[in-house]
Amino acid sequence: MTETATEGRKIDHVNIVINEDVNAKGITTGFGSYHFEHDALPELDMHSIDLRTTFLGKKLNAPFLISSMTGGAAPTEEINLQLAEAAQALGVAMGVGSQRAAIFDSNLASSYQVRRVAPDIALFANLGAVQLNYGYGIEQCQRAVDMIEADALILHFNALQEAVQPEGDTNFAGLLAKIEALCRALPVPVIAKEVGNGIGSKAAKRLVEAGVQAIDVAGAGGTSWSEVERFRQPSKTGQTTAGTFAGWGIPTTEAIKQVRAALPTIGIIGSGGVRSGLDIAKAIALGADLGASAAPNLLAQNKGGSDAVHAAISAMLDQLRISMFCTGAADLAALRQTPLYRVS
Amino acid sequence: MTETATEGRKIDHVNIVINEDVNAKGITTGFGSYHFEHDALPELDMHSIDLRTTFLGKKLNAPFLISSMTGGAAPTEEINLQLAEAAQALGVAMGVGSQRAAIFDSNLASSYQVRRVAPDIALFANLGAVQLNYGYGIEQCQRAVDMIEADALILHFNALQEAVQPEGDTNFAGLLAKIEALCRALPVPVIAKEVGNGIGSKAAKRLVEAGVQAIDVAGAGGTSWSEVERFRQPSKTGQTTAGTFAGWGIPTTEAIKQVRAALPTIGIIGSGGVRSGLDIAKAIALGADLGASAAPNLLAQNKGGSDAVHAAISAMLDQLRISMFCTGAADLAALRQTPLYRVS
């Protein structure tokens, strides 16, 4: 994929996510199969529930991240700014979309730069891990971080998304050594993230051994990137091939459980199909430190700008608080100890 | 929530339950998963089946309770009287709705006073447990009992219902000690009851240790109070938040089993989504002393007054009798010994 193609692709993606059904099919996150046990007598004041937490050394008012989405084209600047305003107001974290376009063409940098409206948030830069095989190195990663004054760099792993594109960047050979070098060189932490097919315990362990400090599982059951790319394929067979993988991946709940069991102390972001504060509560009870979502925030922004994003995330946090209240968990440490029951 | 708001809310509730779909969603009572084994040769006369029982020292013709629903506003007086007439005629128990309104404004007391038509029934007063944190104490509880010449006081626990209301009474801290004091002081027994999300074994044990004499599990799968409140939320996000919890709670069958296993001798009312005499039979075989339902009786009253309530409950008792006949259970003691098989 050429650099110049990237910009149009970014706008395509946003429009497809807004207008089409790009949810995974034939697979679910698994959140629906887990239930908390209701506590009729929680013996706490809901208003005193404490959602604050720390992630990679940065304080958050609530355990939530707006997942990496966009930037790199003029119309995406407004999106990023409005997402960032809501994040700043609520004290939650945010990631920007892949900065590859802006590293190639620095005129595009401003579409990612949200510090002017969000000076305090935990902000994460973003690059595709596979780009380390396509001409990007430590220097470009550093520039991505500097460009937005980021607190960490997210390297995203999107093997399936690349594979369903005839011209996709599908040389994933030898990446781990390069990631190891990058983690050693970069002054900020590196987060490894999928884009909707999940990072399981095996990949997570290799990544953490290479120096990655947190895993965003970005599991299956929410936005499916093979489904998004399906809408971009011109040929019928290309569409069929992309559609074949609409149910591919490790369900979000499964990924969180696997990674937490394998890596008891690593930072974990539970994302991929997180659609309510109840899902966030379940993600945390299963082992995540933060919950995160992407598409729902874009849809809110598209409908009503920053206010709508703020309202949507506030509602999620209310739901998280209610979930904690009705299980008697006064803070996130207590929520982490709250058992979940699997029902099929 | 102010006292004056309560009256309008009570009428809202009745209208919403009558006109909207307020059933729990994404969760069931579990009654459908349990089956009795048919006995082709019951060797008993169905007409000799004995449904009589005693609950908290009071004799009943049949193991059924009309669950707490209403009062506190002029139009609800007729509802309560007609429910009570049917209860008196059939010899079953009845609870009135929360008496908080009438304790604040004694003019409203008559809407709860059904002894003139139901001198003999087991009759239960009702107050929200959380009100013990909002200015109500032993005195108000005693007044609730006296107001209707009740045989017992039901304290209802409705954490989720309060939580989904932005102004809900959500300070549940320190309630247990107050309940303990209340149980010691009150001359009638105290029954702890949920409103559709279930009391499990943990909460039940704490409540019984505090002096509560019976548990009405009011489990999930029937009327959902977060669904009822959803219809009262003005904002879209408020509705979404309430709707997030339509599947929250301990299924009625699960709650009955848990509480009976933990507390072999306590009085248990099996309610929440009880919709037939077959459900009552299953509730009893799982460990309950009485079955109870709320919404179906309101719907019957709304359609055809006392006669319709009488007919609906009679039909439920016929179904209970048929269930006992076809399993060869001559009385409730035998029904309690009848095995249930779980099929998914």
Place this chain on the structure above:
Amino acid sequence: MTETATEGRKIDHVNIVINEDVNAKGITTGFGSYHFEHDALPELDMHSIDLRTTFLGKKLNAPFLISSMTGGAAPTEEINLQLAEAAQALGVAMGVGSQRAAIFDSNLASSYQVRRVAPDIALFANLGAVQLNYGYGIEQCQRAVDMIEADALILHFNALQEAVQPEGDTNFAGLLAKIEALCRALPVPVIAKEVGNGIGSKAAKRLVEAGVQAIDVAGAGGTSWSEVERFRQPSKTGQTTAGTFAGWGIPTTEAIKQVRAALPTIGIIGSGGVRSGLDIAKAIALGADLGASAAPNLLAQNKGGSDAVHAAISAMLDQLRISMFCTGAADLAALRQTPLYRVS
């Protein structure tokens, strides 16, 4: 139920079964959950497959019985004759419907008398077991047998069917002793049969100890007699009560397995929702000696008389033969040894 009411009721039943959906609901026979393993190399000639068997000492060309259905009213005579013609031509067994009406009024006897067209078939008389508590005794049973020159007497057990009728004959007390006396006195074997709710191992054992020589499980999942009676209830609540039990009973497959496990040598008829020769094959592999069905034969007779019944049963026997061919079973003894796999 008075004797004179019986005649009209019999015609009602036939019409309801023909015109309404009287299948059990919320429960299945279980046949769909069992699978044979296909044998790609059966090493036998399908035309040499042997379906012959002996039941209660009587030879049959195939292991099939037309279940007890009708008689006792003028229009039913033709039905019985046409069913019997098909049975005679195919060499399968047949039962007539309850002969109670004809014992009360001997003018009705001819509606049951099919020997003129079916001199050779295994023919079974029929009476409700509960009638032994309502004025019928050994003498009446003997008359039922003599009336049709029967090879055996079927006593049917229909507790649920009676129970959902307000005036049903629901005194089942003390029947077992009377059955024991009957079995001892009667010169022909007695078969105990349900009518669609199943005989399980417990009832079967008691019946066999009392002298019954075969069990027709008549399990749940096919025609439901509470559903049939639902269509005869005038009141809404009566209909609701009958409808409550549309899923009641022991599934046919479960009943066959239970009874065979408990009683390794007794004669077992697998009936209740048998709808194909594949179901018959499964019934036999699960432990039955014969398969049987009722409603499908009535529907065929209603559509096209004796020829249609003949065609329908022939097709079932073809399907049985194909099932045996594709599992490599050359005769019923081999089929009985053929494993079934449960898949849910």
Place this chain on the structure above:
Amino acid sequence: MTETATEGRKIDHVNIVINEDVNAKGITTGFGSYHFEHDALPELDMHSIDLRTTFLGKKLNAPFLISSMTGGAAPTEEINLQLAEAAQALGVAMGVGSQRAAIFDSNLASSYQVRRVAPDIALFANLGAVQLNYGYGIEQCQRAVDMIEADALILHFNALQEAVQPEGDTNFAGLLAKIEALCRALPVPVIAKEVGNGIGSKAAKRLVEAGVQAIDVAGAGGTSWSEVERFRQPSKTGQTTAGTFAGWGIPTTEAIKQVRAALPTIGIIGSGGVRSGLDIAKAIALGADLGASAAPNLLAQNKGGSDAVHAAISAMLDQLRISMFCTGAADLAALRQTPLYRVS
């Protein structure tokens, strides 16, 4: 079935498969229940994935076979040629349909002869195994092989298909001995193949002991031959009887697993409802050497000739490659070691 009837039947079959829903019903291949675990970090270059393999000594560019379908009537010649062109271009294997017609009438031979367009492919002759009981012997088998310059002979086993036809060839007695003699005499390998109901471990073991060198399981869940024959039955009861077996057979995944477990080194073709390269990947991970499909290739040919077949198979191979990439399997040997998880 007379020889002359065969030709019309062949055209019927093609038309029915193109125009009707002849999929198995009430049973699935099981592919949907198996999942690979996504590897977010495959550490390989998708373009270097190697699909090459060897089957019965013949080299293939990819592990795929166009299953035996047609020939024996004028219009089928074009079908076979176009399938063969695609096979030649892609380097995959192909089987022709049953050659019985052309052995009877050598004028029909050309409809099977595809070597002129496909000089290099692995090409398999085809005859019904049961014909060894209907006048065919080693000589006819040798002629089938010679007729098309085949690399192997497929003997197909279609007991159910024959059984649902009133005049079907259903004498399968004593076949094994004849197969043993054939395998010993024939200079090319013999492959035993079902047609959509599956070869399990028991039949496979007997066949391999008789000298068969590979098993094409042709399991249940794809094209059902009792369904195809259903459309050819003139009578309603004949249709019902065929329809009874729409769910009969050993699911493809189950058959592959069984046969591989029983016969660790035999050649296995995984076919029956293979509809994507993901299915091929699963078939191989479960134990197959090749994947194969029939109906989809016929449908493609019917829509767009050789090009469409080429495109359809190419897409399947792309999907296979993507499946391998996203599980980190660089070649088929690695894919065979890749675990599959069963989810129901």
